[in-house]
Amino acid sequence: MLSSQPWTPLHAQIHRTLRKRQLLPKNQNILIAVSGGQDSLSLAKLLLDLQSKWRWKLAICHCNHRWRSDSEANANHVEKLAQKWQLPFYLSVTNQELKSEAAAREWRYQALIEVAQTDNYGYIVTGHTASDRAETLLYNLTRGSGADGLQSLTWRRNLTEKIQLIRPLLEITRLETAQFCSDFQLPIWTDSTNEELKYKRNRIRLELIPYLKQNFNPQVEKALAQTAELLQAEVEFLENTAQEIKQKASLNASITQINRLILRSTPLAIQRRVMRQFLQENLGFAPSFEQIEKITALITAPNRSCTDPFPGGAIAQVENDWICWKKS
Numbered sequence: 001m002l003s004s005q006p007w008t009p010l011h012a013q014i015h016r017t018l019r020k021r022q023l024l025p026k027n028q029n030i031l032i033a034v035s036g037g038q039d040s041l042s043l044a045k046l047l048l049d050l051q052s053k054w055r056w057k058l059a060i061c062h063c064n065h066r067w068r069s070d071s072e073a074n075a076n077h078v079e080k081l082a083q084k085w086q087l088p089f090y091l092s093v094t095n096q097e098l099k100s101e102a103a104a105r106e107w108r109y110q111a112l113i114e115v116a117q118t119d120n121y122g123y124i125v126t127g128h129t130a131s132d133r134a135e136t137l138l139y140n141l142t143r144g145s146g147a148d149g150l151q152s153l154t155w156r157r158n159l160t161e162k163i164q165l166i167r168p169l170l171e172i173t174r175l176e177t178a179q180f181c182s183d184f185q186l187p188i189w190t191d192s193t194n195e196e197l198k199y200k201r202n203r204i205r206l207e208l209i210p211y212l213k214q215n216f217n218p219q220v221e222k223a224l225a226q227t228a229e230l231l232q233a234e235v236e237f238l239e240n241t242a243q244e245i246k247q248k249a250s251l252n253a254s255i256t257q258i259n260r261l262i263l264r265s266t267p268l269a270i271q272r273r274v275m276r277q278f279l280q281e282n283l284g285f286a287p288s289f290e291q292i293e294k295i296t297a298l299i300t301a302p303n304r305s306c307t308d309p310f311p312g313g314a315i316a317q318v319e320n321d322w323i324c325w326k327k328s
Ligand SMILES: Nc1ncnc2c1ncn2[C@@H]1O[C@H](COP(=O)(O)OP(=O)(O)OP(=O)(O)O)[C@@H](O)[C@H]1O
Pocket: 032, 033, 034, 035, 036, 037, 038, 039, 040, 041, 061, 062, 063, 064, 065, 108, 125, 126, 127, 128, 132, 191, 194
């Protein structure tokens, strides 16, 4: 029986991944974000089984979005599991109406950060899988994203100066977590909204991926996750290079002027990234492709050329060797 013999190939794989990528060092305080679904249950069980090797202090946090009629029952279900596993349990319940998936995600991360800050957890871990990575890639591809959006689910991300988000399951597919839950009889809480085809994400998972599996590649999730992995390293390299060039091209670290002579000698990929960073700093939000193209064109435009106004009324204008940000 598997339940009396908890070391499986999945345990070995996660153990290897954690070591190779140095995701969760020994003796750390780790907060596991558990929705109750198959992925986060598998994650919690795997970390629990590896705990003695790594000497972590583990805890579980569930966030109640108050979205479904069974939200409270879902939270109680996760709490009972935490008790069974003898792990500290935190519950965050929203007091605002969360109107979209994006709003829910934003609130959830904020809630997790608050718990981590209060009780000193340096790591928050989530159960995102290779399947999520593949779906995110496809979703962003249909929206015209560049490499940054296609690699978007990363192994680690700084949430604050002291708290990192870690996603240890990015090489495991949802099929594997389902099998793991079945092997260990983990009680999955099924989220009924996961089946609703009105959400694009769900259509990708329930219609597009099965189509690709059947007609193109049975291993399509792993293949797409691999693409995301390759892109991740390339994006990191390009973004760091763009940051260095931007520093060189900025006058006295001013965010409102940038030297276009320096930019002219760099490849278009870097020019776009530098101008995106420049715009983001001045606009205060992520610029669109068209906005980046408009300002990038100024690198080679005649003196005094300018863009039409950006939201808020500011324009960018060429002044000899400089592109200047001019507020209205
Ligand atoms: N309500 C929640 N409370 C705590 N953590 C959550 C919650 N919802 C999602 N998460 C975390 O974010 C990860 C990804 O969320 P996503 O919505 O893609 O997954 P899910 O469909 O809710 O369920 P699961 O990934 O557990 O199967 C989850 O694996 C989990 O770690």
